[in-house]
Amino acid sequence: MRYAVFSDIHANVWALRAVLEDAEKQGAGQLVNLGDILYGPLAPRETYDLLRAHDVITIQGNQDRIIYDATDESRAVLPTLDYVCRDLGKAPINWLKNLPKTEAFDGMFLCHGAPGSDMTYLLEDVSSGHAILRSDAQITVTLSDVLSGLTLCGHPHIPRHIRLTDGREIANPGSAGLPAYSDDLPFPHVMETGSPHARYLILDIQDGRYELSFRTVSYDWDTAARRASHMGRDDWASALRTGRIR
Numbered sequence: 001m002r003y004a005v006f007s008d009i010h011a012n013v014w015a016l017r018a019v020l021e022d023a024e025k026q027g028a029g030q031l032v033n034l035g036d037i038l039y040g041p042l043a044p045r046e047t048y049d050l051l052r053a054h055d056v057i058t059i060q061g062n063q064d065r066i067i068y069d070a071t072d073e074s075r076a077v078l079p080t081l082d083y084v085c086r087d088l089g090k091a092p093i094n095w096l097k098n099l100p101k102t103e104a105f106d107g108m109f110l111c112h113g114a115p116g117s118d119m120t121y122l123l124e125d126v127s128s129g130h131a132i133l134r135s136d137a138q139i140t141v142t143l144s145d146v147l148s149g150l151t152l153c154g155h156p157h158i159p160r161h162i163r164l165t166d167g168r169e170i171a172n173p174g175s176a177g178l179p180a181y182s183d184d185l186p187f188p189h190v191m192e193t194g195s196p197h198a199r200y201l202i203l204d205i206q207d208g209r210y211e212l213s214f215r216t217v218s219y220d221w222d223t224a225a226r227r228a229s230h231m232g233r234d235d236w237a238s239a240l241r242t243g244r245i246r
């Protein structure tokens with residue numbers, strides 16, 4: 001089976017469309033989505049409609065949770081959250097709420113952040129303000145309850161493929177829809193891929209071995225950035241055009 005694995009679409013329907021087209025060209029037979037799907041000042045409802053038109057194994061992420069947990073109070077202080085909720089309507093929000101937080105199949109384990117937390121960076125230490133790869137021992141402890149040979153995670157938007165000394169592997173496809181961002185938690189930090197391309201990965205499993213090909217896909221990022229600016233989010237527009245935080 002050839003899988004196409006993507007994550008962190010963040011309502012970027014233009015990037016998702018390009019990823020789906022590329023995955024089809026690559027002959028992917030099953031799509032896998034690792035969460036943070038519909039939150040962003042872009043096109044939440046169109047992203048939902050496009051995704052639902054495909055057969056996708058999907059888990060939810062932390063920024064999906066803030067959509068279905070939104071209150072009048074949180075929507076009042078976060079205009080982007082308010083826009084996302086209005087654009088989506090009830091059924092898509094209910095769909096998000098019912099998505100699993102983890103999944104396991106074909107010898108693989110899926111989580112958005114880390115096994116017990118959609119907010120934890122499994123592979124990255126950000127206490128310095130930038131993403132530093134965690135130690136083999138630290139990752140091994142975090143994955144102590146996971147028996148799968150391959151763990152697939154999203155969340156930091158940084159593509160990676162790690163092999164632990166015990167032979168287990170971890171892969172993050174990077175972000176389909178948002179190549180850079182900054183966040184204040186758990187420490188103020190920036191994540192930057194340095195290019196505007198959509199990222200995902202092609203995964204083949206053969207004789208118990210994992211063969212990964214990371215894909216870097218061009219798409220119409222100017223249109224996505226214009227939408228972000230139109231929504232009052234020049235920070236997103238800049239990140240979408242450059243893959244950097246200025």
Ligand SMILES: [Mn+2]
Nearest residue numbers: 008036063155
């Ligand atoms: Mn994300």
